[in-house]
Amino acid sequence: LGSTKFDEEETRISRDPGQYQPVTRERATATKLKVELFYKQNVQHALERNQRRNDLENRLASEPRMSEERKNLQRINFGTQESNFLRLRRTRMVAEDFHTIKVIGKGAFGEVRLVQKKDNGKIYAMKTLLKSEMFKKDQLAHVKAERDVLAESDSPWVVNLFYSFQDAIYLYLIMEFLPGGDLMTMLIKYEVFSEDVTRFYMAECVLAIEAVHKLGFIHRDIKPDNILIDINGHIKLSDFGLSTGFHKTHDQAYYQKLLEKAQAPSAPKSDRNSVMVDAIHLTISNRNQVNTWRKSRRVMAYSTVGTPDYIAPEIFIHQGYGQECDWWSLGTIMFECLIGWPPFCAEEAHETYRKIVNWQESLYFPEEIHLSPEAEDLIRRLITSADQRLGRGGAEEIKRHPFFHGVDWNTLRQVDAPFKPQLKSMTDTTYFPTDDLENVPDAPAVAAMRAAQAQGNMQPGPGEETGLPFIGYTYKRFDQLNRQGGI
Amino acid sequence: RPIPGGVARPLFMCKPYINAHLLKGNFKTIVVLPKHVDRGEWIALNTFEFYEYIKLFYNTCREFCEKCPTMSAGPGTDYFWLGTDRKPRPLPAYTYIEYVLTWINNRLTDESVFPTRTPHGVTAGPTQIIASPQGMQGGQTWLGKEAGFPPTFLSNCQAIFKQMFRIFAHIYHTHFVNIVHLSLEAHLNSFFAHFIAFSREFDLLDSRDLDPLRPLIAFDDKGVFQGPKHAS
Ligand SMILES: Nc1ncnc2c1ncn2[C@@H]1O[C@H](COP(=O)(O)OP(=O)(O)OP(=O)(O)O)[C@@H](O)[C@H]1O
Numbered sequence: 001l002g003s004t005k006f007d008e009e010e011t012r013i014s015r016d017p018g019q020y021q022p023v024t025r026e027r028a029t030a031t032k033l034k035v036e037l038f039y040k041q042n043v044q045h046a047l048e049r050n051q052r053r054n055d056l057e058n059r060l061a062s063e064p065r066m067s068e069e070r071k072n073l074q075r076i077n078f079g080t081q082e083s084n085f086l087r088l089r090r091t092r093m094v095a096e097d098f099h100t101i102k103v104i105g106k107g108a109f110g111e112v113r114l115v116q117k118k119d120n121g122k123i124y125a126m127k128t129l130l131k132s133e134m135f136k137k138d139q140l141a142h143v144k145a146e147r148d149v150l151a152e153s154d155s156p157w158v159v160n161l162f163y164s165f166q167d168a169i170y171l172y173l174i175m176e177f178l179p180g181g182d183l184m185t186m187l188i189k190y191e192v193f194s195e196d197v198t199r200f201y202m203a204e205c206v207l208a209i210e211a212v213h214k215l216g217f218i219h220r221d222i223k224p225d226n227i228l229i230d231i232n233g234h235i236k237l238s239d240f241g242l243s244t245g246f247h248k249t250h251d252q253a254y255y256q257k258l259l260e261k262a263q264a265p266s267a268p269k270s271d272r273n274s275v276m277v278d279a280i281h282l283t284i285s286n287r288n289q290v291n292t293w294r295k296s297r298r299v300m301a302y303s304t305v306g307t308p309d310y311i312a313p314e315i316f317i318h319q320g321y322g323q324e325c326d327w328w329s330l331g332t333i334m335f336e337c338l339i340g341w342p343p344f345c346a347e348e349a350h351e352t353y354r355k356i357v358n359w360q361e362s363l364y365f366p367e368e369i370h371l372s373p374e375a376e377d378l379i380r381r382l383i384t385s386a387d388q389r390l391g392r393g394g395a396e397e398i399k400r401h402p403f404f405h406g407v408d409w410n411t412l413r414q415v416d417a418p419f420k421p422q423l424k425s426m427t428d429t430t431y432f433p434t435d436d437l438e439n440v441p442d443a444p445a446v447a448a449m450r451a452a453q454a455q456g457n458m459q460p461g462p463g464e465e466t467g468l469p470f471i472g473y474t475y476k477r478f479d480q481l482n483r484q485g486g487i
Numbered sequence: 488r489p490i491p492g493g494v495a496r497p498l499f500m501c502k503p504y505i506n507a508h509l510l511k512g513n514f515k516t517i518v519v520l521p522k523h524v525d526r527g528e529w530i531a532l533n534t535f536e537f538y539e540y541i542k543l544f545y546n547t548c549r550e551f552c553e554k555c556p557t558m559s560a561g562p563g564t565d566y567f568w569l570g571t572d573r574k575p576r577p578l579p580a581y582t583y584i585e586y587v588l589t590w591i592n593n594r595l596t597d598e599s600v601f602p603t604r605t606p607h608g609v610t611a612g613p614t615q616i617i618a619s620p621q622g623m624q625g626g627q628t629w630l631g632k633e634a635g636f637p638p639t640f641l642s643n644c645q646a647i648f649k650q651m652f653r654i655f656a657h658i659y660h661t662h663f664v665n666i667v668h669l670s671l672e673a674h675l676n677s678f679f680a681h682f683i684a685f686s687r688e689f690d691l692l693d694s695r696d697l698d699p700l701r702p703l704i705a706f707d708d709k710g711v712f713q714g715p716k717h718a719s
Contacts, residue, residue, distance in 0.1 A: 009496055009500075010502040011501040011504075013498075015667065015668050017670070020550060020665070021550055024550045024669070025669065027543075032671065034540070035674045039509065039517075043516065045517075046521070049521050050650060067546075076523070079522075081521060083525040083529075083634065086528045086529060087531075089535075090531060090532050090535045092603070119604075131573060175659065300533055
């Protein structure tokens with residue numbers, strides 16, 4: 001074969017993307033990312049499909065007494081299943097496919113609702129996120145990676161994501177509904193936990209965090225509102241990465257501001273009449289105040305600023321941090337479960353920030369609250385510098401701590417939980433602060449979007465979809481979805 | 488109709504750009520019908536995905552394409568839009584492609600053309616009858632029948648592929664220089680080669696329609712499509 005004459009001609013132009021509008025360059029970057037992901041997934045799908053077919057054939061081969069006819073039937077069923085999966089990948093779900101039963105959570109960029117799929121009556125939790133806000137700060141890569149974890153993980157410790165779709169304004173996540181509420185709501189109800197109860201939740205958190213780490217990820221935003229309670233009273237970690245928490249806590253500019261504030265010479269103390277004044281001096285005899293504080297904490301969870309209460313100091317100050325930052329968060333939550341408030345709580349975020357950075361001085365165990373030496377020791381070994389922290393060498397270190405003595409790590413999820421939700425129906429929202437939520441105003445970005453929508457000037461541009469490749473529901477998801485009765 | 492000879496080689500036919508590819512291999516792994524899988528469903532999903540991704544490439548070209556006077560695909564080739572009166576008329580490329588994308592989108596989201604809401608393996612229930620009324624006419628069979636696609640399924644897909652090819656042709660002939668400035672040529676080349684490989688496998692493009700990009704396809708035939716089986 002002689003080479004064609006095409007090969008002879010060579011032309012080079014010097015690339016100059018700067019001559020184009022920023023929007024065009026952004027589109028080009030997005031196109032590249034999406035096309036690369038498309039082919040990665042395509043090849044992955046092919047490999048997984050082959051694997052499933054091999055599994056089937058191996059299974060059939062190991063059944064010498066099964067008739068050829070029945071084997072063929074199984075192959076046909078397999079084909080039907082695979083074809084359904086292809087169909088699902090082509091199905092465009094829309095928000096109108098779901099009927100809202102109640103708003104059960106609010107965030108800076110959207111809300112979480114209890115919904116029912118109209119055609120089959122199934123119950124899900126639907127999280128909406130305002131796309132314009134998420135894309136403002138270069139969230140693309142993060143969102144992509146973290147979404148993959150969620151979809152890929154088959155872990156019982158992470159909330160199942162079944163499906164995601166988007167319209168011009170929102171990203172929608174359809175996940176399993178966990179009827180037990182979250183740990184923050186539970187703490188508002190019970191104020192503090194006994195050491196036994198705390199042991200149970202902390203042990204489950206250890207396994208959950210370990211599961212996330214094994215997937216190669218750092219959660220970075222573990223806090224009581226992200227620890228959800230399932231129908232049996234066991235915990236699961238709320239979706240992360242897509243959550244506003246991620247956004248809030250990883251905004252370097254935001255930290256920079258905090259840093260400047262904290263370093264400003266004697267920042268004048270706000271004398272506004274706040275329930276949170278002197279939060280650090282709250283005592284056990286002052287439970288009402290603790291709860292008032294907690295409620296304002298909940299309102300803070302709905303705001304864009306978020307709470308830095310559970311974040312490890314190294315995330316603020318250094319550029320690099322590792323998985324051990326999640327173990328710090330665990331320590332602060334454990335403190336809160338036993339004492340009643342997080343160790344560094346303060347009236348304003350920058351004050352909390354200052355306390356976290358100076359944790360050596362500010363970590364304080366109130367004398368009137370009795371903790372077992374094991375409990376206090378574990379907290380102190382978690383709330384400590386990253387290079388000293390228990391867990392930096394793996395979750396085993398924490399599991400072996402005397403506080404967890406007697407915990408059977410292998411059967412934890414099967415034992416009876418200390419609080420099992422008492423539910424009247426599939427759609428019981430007793431464990432959610434739905435009344436409070438009605439009074440929580442929409443976050444500014446959400447409110448602005450609603451107003452624009454109401455005026456009818458929020459139509460998607462023709463053909464323009466700034467969407468991410470959220471087409472990544474995997475077969476595993478699909479398979480699970482099928483087993484659970486499907487979408 | 489392209490003018491033979493005497494014209495400058497289009498940029499997309501020049502080295503090094505013509506050799507730029509995102510993927511190595513001949514696309515077989517991701518193109519051939521997987522065993523036991525419904526043929527109609529496979530074609531439908533791929534049609535859907537080609538549409539989604541060609542839209543991305545086109546969106547990237549919007550800034551430049553707004554100035555294109557016609558839907559051209561190289562010297563001598565201009566595509567005309569067939570109006571409701573069946574009279575072909577020239578349109579600016581931007582408008583033409585806008586129409587095409589909307590038209591494809593309308594088909595893809597039309598439950599009677601590309602059903603999504605009925606699962607497979609549902610034995611003839613009312614929904615299936617609605618999905619393909621002609622399914623009731625005994626004896627006949629067509630591609631996609633089992634999965635509930637209408638008898639016109641194949642011709643629908645062919646019509647969509649024909650229009651998608653025209654978008655490729657316009658991008659290659661008119662906007663390839665922009666694509667190079669944006670470093671997208673490897674992505675576009677691989678996506679186009681994938682598109683051609685798929686349409687060959689399932690007979691979705693008429694050979695007569697390929698003229699504007701025939702040299703590029705011929706080049707790929709000697710290179711990409713000869714490549715080792717797609718691995719990794
Ligand atoms: N799958 C679910 N089932 C039941 N309730 C949920 C579920 N997901 C979230 N919620 C409720 O909604 C609240 C807010 O959800 P989430 O924490 O995911 O959103 P956010 O506040 O926007 O993000 P972040 O907490 O990361 O800032 C949770 O605290 C929880 O009470």
